[in-house]
Amino acid sequence: MLRLTLFVAMMILVVPGAWVVLTAFRPNVEVMARPPVWIPQQWTLNNFLGIFGFLPDRQQGLPVPSYFINSMVISLTSTFVAILVGMMGGYAFARYRFKGKGALFLSFMLSRTVPGVALSLPLFILWSKIGLIDTKFGLILVYMAINIPFTIWLTDGFFRQIPADLSEAAQIDGCTRWQAFWKVEFPLARSGLASAGIFAFLTAWNEFALASQLTRTTASKTMPVGLMDFTAQFTVDWTGMSAMAVLIIIPALILTFIVQKHLIAGLTFGGVKG
Amino acid sequence: MKFFRSPQATPYLLLMPAIIVILAVVLVPLLVSFWTSFTSYNLVRPDSLYNFVGLRNYKRLWGNEDFWWAFGRTVVFITIALNLEMLMGLGLALLVNRITWGQRTLRTIMMFPMMFSPILVGFQFKYLFNDSVGLVNNALFSLGLITKPIPWLVDGFLANFSIIVAEMWMSTSIFAILLMAGLLAMPKDPIEAAKVDGCNALQVFRHITLPFLMPFIWIAMTIRSLDVARAYDMVKIMTNGGPAGRTELIWTLMTRTGYQNSQMGMANAMGYVSILLSIAFTIMFYRNLSKARVFMGGAQ
Amino acid sequence: MAEVHLSKVVKRYGSLEVVHGIDLEVAHNEFVVLVGPSGCGKSTTLRMIAGLEEISDGELKIGDRVVNSLPPRSRNISMVFQSYALYPHMTVRENLGFGLKIAGMKPEDIIPRVDEASAILGLEKFMDRLPANLSGGQRQRVAMGRAIVRHPDVFLFDEPLSNLDAKLRGQMRVEIKKLHQRVKTTVIYVTHDQVEAMTLADRIVIMRDGYVEQVGTPTDVFENPANTFVAGFIGSPPMNQLEGVVENGGARLTDGTLVQMPEDIASKLSDGAKVVIGFRPDAFAPKGHSLHPEDRSLEIALPVIISEPLGTETIIYTQLGGKEVQAKMLDPHPLQDGESLTFTLDLERLHVFDGETGKSMRA
């Protein structure tokens, strides 16, 4: 009974995603077939070739390669900077007492509460005025801002788990505070920072609400925006869209599995031990 | 200037970049948004940005039935979704905690929906619930349960149901995973002591396990409430507020007003309402978290 | 040469002052122990010397340099932490060599120094292990090794033995003492364990609530406690302290007993003054078991409430001046609870403290 319930629960979690993946590898006729074809009878890569524009006969209006590159550039850059800036902030919260600490921490967290859609309205106005609309830089800035508070939260927790003694011992051993950080605290926090990084990457990689309003052309459109455009097209191409969906999932999938353990520990204990 | 060289300045210097970015990308836009919500700003007429109209936008919202429907639907949606996710997540966590083999694999499977972009989840369920080619209808046909397709995303009630299903699929495992971590961290002694004191399984859960899990539940609630608005992405791709506004949430209504109808002033007024709504949910859970973690002995 | 001079050193956290103007001179190669109850500011003082806490006021000199504003690395000190603070991601060898590497020393110069330290502390077998795979005692040794490789001017220890079990603590105490004989340096050592303080120190500094109560050699603070606090803190079992009122060169206790006081002290006091008399259990012995049977300030028959035979001696609990007091019987014979014994109190070793201020009247 226990196992049956568990099995059903796991099926519910796996099947929807798996179904999209299967669709990505089957020809369009199978999708339309009646009675339905459960397991693909003819595996094919044409859907992927199609969205990358290698099949001239398949009507294909979307420049998926440039979306993919945009997504990569934007997500990687914003993640790198957000981790750097967020790590500094998290360290400050973990190691120093200072005036206004509680209020500042709360403000950071509140800034994360603002829904992306709501923020997109004024950002759209502002970015239009200063020419950041439809630039990668404009989106990178936004994703940095979204990811910094959460990174601060996570890294604060990670640094707090490292006893302050270690940095002090290193300073007595002759390090400057700066050296003590890089030689002792940073290596110990590294795995935590990696998972914070992946969290930030996923947030940027998956974000849609802001990207859909702040991008216009291939100069900055990202994969999620591309997928939306795809579904809004005139003819419904389920297999092509599924292929694109798979392209969005894969990087996320790989990264998440690498760090899943730290991710959970960081989230829970950073928060519970406050 | 001298202050910046003193040791007291270090934390502020470390926080400076973060503060600057947040000021530039969140606070300033919020101020702009605030101002805009008091103007009749229309994207088509740029100079209307300086046309101050006082509380007119808010007054109109107050009397706007569509807005109130969207607002009410959003609150109900958040409440139902979060509570169901929490209950299902708790159930799942307890279930997985009961078994001894393959916990790692199960946890990995549970991580699966967490890495899906909301837009992907939306797409996936749009496909699954499609009336002609969707998996759900196909399966029901094959099992002989229905003879004509169920219009999942076309009927108002079913569309709302489908959206909640998608939302739960996306977020239940976050609760499950965080609560599993809680169960794992839970000391065994109190449970054994309670058993010795004569508690049955249900009483142990009620009086020992659940209180211990509370901070983890609130943490999960807080984390989730931070980005409830990502349901926007899902709804946008699944129904875009349709059919006939029956799945309209405050977020979809806001973008329609702002970008399609160009009424930025009005849209920003709605934006402010939605921001306050998010903050209210987050603060509610965060305060419970602070209360709950006192007995966990956490430093503040 | 590395003396350490503290003059009027103050520590404030915001408006809260926790160390109130400490004066202390530590001589070259001297082993000084700071001791006191929990929260009295020992660690804070040590950390100010280390440079880990800012000095709010006053002056700190190491050698002839004022080091108030120097960072820890420029003070040429080393420190052993209570938690050991070993770098978890480095092997024992790397832990030991870290400070030298940071100082820019060449690897071929580091090796002999690390080997020397590991030989002194018997760490050769563990050099390539990570701290997580060491026992408590071994970790403690690594922490000390890390401190000695750098040949510092001053060694600082903050309760280095408090995470060890009683037996190991005893062993390590001896090792620290040997280490100090071998590696001559100035040592400042913090503990709240008065036995550790007595056995290790050249001089003991007793602190309470951010003030220094007394500084002196172990015998000095034991024999001549400056006040009731020190008298109660140093020595185990603690000194008996009884309140009384001066009357004819003696002290009348609350139960009416009159205790004779040494003449030089009695002459300073007028009748009616409040005093506290103190005596260690070994100064209060059953008749015939006393060290100095001649001069006695009191001879009294009291019932044995309970007795604790410890082999070479027996601790006897009895009642005097309305309080429970402890007596020590050397060369003991078995006792019955309730049995009445005649006790004598050694006049030479009677302490008298001012009843108001708690200060010793001997000074």
Ligand SMILES: Nc1ncnc2c1ncn2[C@@H]1O[C@H](COP(=O)(O)OP(=O)(O)OP(=O)(O)O)[C@@H](O)[C@H]1O
């Ligand atoms: N950062 C701080 N802010 C405020 N007060 C502090 C701070 N650090 C220490 N104190 C206070 O200073 C006093 C002295 O602390 P300290 O750590 O020096 O005590 P200690 O003598 O080492 O005690 P223990 O034997 O318990 O280690 C304590 O009352 C403590 O509460």
Ligand SMILES: [Mg+2]
């Ligand atoms: Mg201490």
